[in-house]
Amino acid sequence: MTDIQEQAKISFQNVRRVYDVGRGTFEALGGVDLAIADGEFVTVVGPSGCGKSTLMNICAGLETASSGTVTVDGTPVDGPSPHRGVIFQQYALFPWLTVRKNVEFGLSLQKMSRAERRERAEHFIELVGLTGFIDAYPKTLSGGMKQRCAIARAYAVDPSILLMDEPFGALDALTRVSLQDQLLRTWSADRRTVMFITHDVDEAVYLARRVVVMAKEPGRIVQVIDVDLPYPRTEEVRLSPEFAQLRGEVWRAVYHQPPSEALTKGHTA
Template sequence: MTSTPAKISVQGVTKTFALGRETFTALDDVFLDIADNEFVTVVGPSGCGKSTLMNILAGLEEPTQGRALVDGVPVSGPGPERGVIFQQYALFPWLTVRQNVEFGLRTAGVSKAERRARAQHFIKLVGLDQFADALPKTLSGGMRQRCAIARAYAVDPSILLMDEPFGALDALTRVKLQEQLLDTWSKEKRTVMFITHDVDEAVFLANRVIVMAARPGRVYDVIEVPARTRDEEFRLSPEFADLRNRVWHSVYHQDGRTAATVPTGTGPAPSSTAATVPSTTA
């Protein structure tokens, strides 16, 4: 256990929704701590409340009970310290890649020269420097998502909340975007909570996998992923297969346990030496 405060702390969060005359409990007494610069993935069966939890952390939903804190301060709405990336790219179709990445900086009143420099830095970091003046309609799905990631990084949030960002992509592009994300994260550290339905993706990206149980949504298990280079060798290793099997079993063969004990992340974050993703392939 670490003595430093958690970057994100979810404390007894319950969320219910009205369904006619009845109520539906999406989350039930969830506790979760995430350390500064930790990369955590959240996986679980449909209906386990993953997106609801992210929406509460993003300030888009309010918990019915309990509270969520960022840097010890209760979340009361959206904030610039939390960047959110959804499965849909949410790019402005009439703006170029550069203009999309600059958008948040423009609304924040950043000077033209500074926002141009910051946008260019992150456009290059995600491998889109040759497409800076292209409109989103001319880009592939993977390239659009890289643009969304660059835009989120450009406003300098300390936290990235990512809800199935690669879910709509084909398998090959998805693998390349996973490597690209880790490469970007290794250079520009942030605290990341990444929601996914894909067990392989959950294991490959994170140093801690949080498994949720459904109906009502709650933390079911926590699986540590030892730090090592995340590359093709890791994907094909017996170590990866063992971790994947553990997570798979925890997701799809839940035995009715009520909750897992979830410590603040203390383990080393994943290292990455992933090759740069060619900008024309994703």
């Protein structure tokens, strides 16, 4: 184990995931090594089928690796944990509960008092800008508002890590940009560790301190690109020559990937 991995908040060490498919197998992840520091915002980008979501699901404890290890604070991941909040593209809100009650739901499982639940929920609802909709039901909310509610719910249980799987992928462009800014404001307030999966190059660069680029067949990391842009990220940053240069570097890494060794040898996964 390297010194970086020993000090990491999240450490992936030679992680492989192989699925049985018919009479053969499919190698979704082919030996991934990655260390994410405490408080770091990392985005993972790559073509469809490169194993981005599989990698996150293994970290979340929703799947198990075929080999290799994933550790959080040096402890192996062996299942889901409230210390790892997960946010998916689907909002997964309870339609019969208000915004407040959705955000309080995880807190009620922690045996927290009603007054404390209410205070904590209201704090995070305000943080994501939904105070005016605190008693609204999900059916009355826009897609962006539903996702903000899901983010508030994840934050409320006080996870040290947020795992986000294309949370803005189904939203229109303007809402997406707005939620990117909202997420960064929230992250800046407490600097939780974030692993954010996306297929959007602009989003990957705008949010992250580092962009992890993956390739497929098998899923693997081909490049890790440092994003040396100041926080807070603003429209000026997004329109800057430095952003354009980094965007081009990530774009080339994603869309100009050499064929995998397995394919050049005529192998199938």
